Amino acid sequence: MxxxxxxxxxxxxxxxxxxxxxxxxxxxxxxxxxxxxxxxxxxxxxxxxxxxxxxxxxxxxxxxxxxxxxxxxxxxxxxxxxxxxxxxFLPRSDRAKFKALEWLMFQMGGVGPMLGQAHHFRIYAPEKIDYAVNRYTNEAKRLYGVMDRQLAEQKFIAGNQYSIADIAIFPWLRSWQNQGIDWADYPRLKVWFDTIAARPAVQRxxxxxxxxxxxxxxxxxxxxxxxxxxxxxx
Known part of the structure; x- marks a missing residue:
């Protein structure tokens, strides 16, 4: 167990x-x-x-x-x-494996910390600090843009295979409204998001x-x- x-x-x-x-x-x-x-x-x-x-x-x-x-x-x-x-969910070939790891690190070093700061200053901070709100909202939008561009020619974040990179990133994007995001600005990422959200294991x-x-x-x-x-x- x-x-x-x-x-x-x-x-x-x-x-x-x-x-x-x-x-x-x-x-x-x-x-x-x-x-x-x-x-x-x-x-x-x-x-x-x-x-x-x-x-x-x-x-x-x-x-x-x-x-x-x-x-x-x-x-x-x-x-x-x-x-x-x-x-x-981690490819076996070195090339594909390191691509998945690259995007896993992108989540751990960027998506998680930066969107977490956006949540904090937009929602939880006891006082609204415009500089901080703008700084992390803009960074959230930048990161969404990076992912949207990454999906221009592939189905998933690290390639055409569903991987731990997708699993790591998806939960952070579920609070997109709290991050000041408009899905209309990231159409490819929205398709990806909906695809992941529909998976039965993800729903569980x-x-x-x-x-x-x-x-x-x-x-x-x-x-x-x-x-x-x-x-x-x-």
Whole structure:
């Protein structure tokens, strides 16, 4: 059994989707443990043992590569682990594999951090700072443009094969409205988005813990996510 410690955020959804796409089924092959990041569950000692950076998701596989249990944190590392474990969604040829990895790193180094900042300054920041809102909204639009151009002559982000690059990027684009995006400006990317969203495994993945997250963020949650608790020495 694979244990996943997660919350319904883009990074959590990446792992939920990957598991379902790889043929694992929730309740049969893997189980999810809710880590409510608005309540501070990510700072609990047991969770920090497997995720020392106090971020979700984290995974524990009792049947690791050497037959022993293995724990992993960082969603990109988890995607690579599951691709290695199952032989799925990471091409085998070096040329195609490194292309997929290139776009996985694009998500991890650009899409996730920059769209996360757009969410923060457009929605969660206690005061609206025009410079920050404009900076990250414009960066979101730039990244969407990069992906739209990438899809000019191919079906998926890293080529004509569905890969971990698509799985990593898709959940971050589900909040396009919060990022100041107009899909009309990115028609190829919108076709790609709708194609991914229609996949049954993707639909199962984004449904995991969907009812656990409440709309809006109260003062306690804001403090846990963005306040001094986040920065305390542990």
């Amino acid at each position: 694979i244990d996943v410690y997660s919350w319904p955020t883009p990074n959590g959804h990446k792992v939920h989707i990957m598991l379902e796409e790889c043929g694992f089924r929730l309740g049969r092959d893997w189980q999810v443990h809710a880590v409510d990041i608005g309540k501070g569950d990510q700072f609990q000692p047991d969770f920090l043992k497997i995720s020392p950076n106090n971020k979700i998701p984290a995974l524990v596989d009792s049947a690791g590569p050497d037959g022993k249990s293995i724990s992993l944190f960082e969603s990109g590392a988890i995607l690579l682990y599951l691709a290695s474990k199952t032989g799925k 993945g984004v449904a995991v813990l969907a009812g656990a997250r409440k709309p809006g963020t109260d003062d306690k949650a804001r403090e846990m996510l963005f306040g001094k608790t986040q920065y305390e020495k542990r």
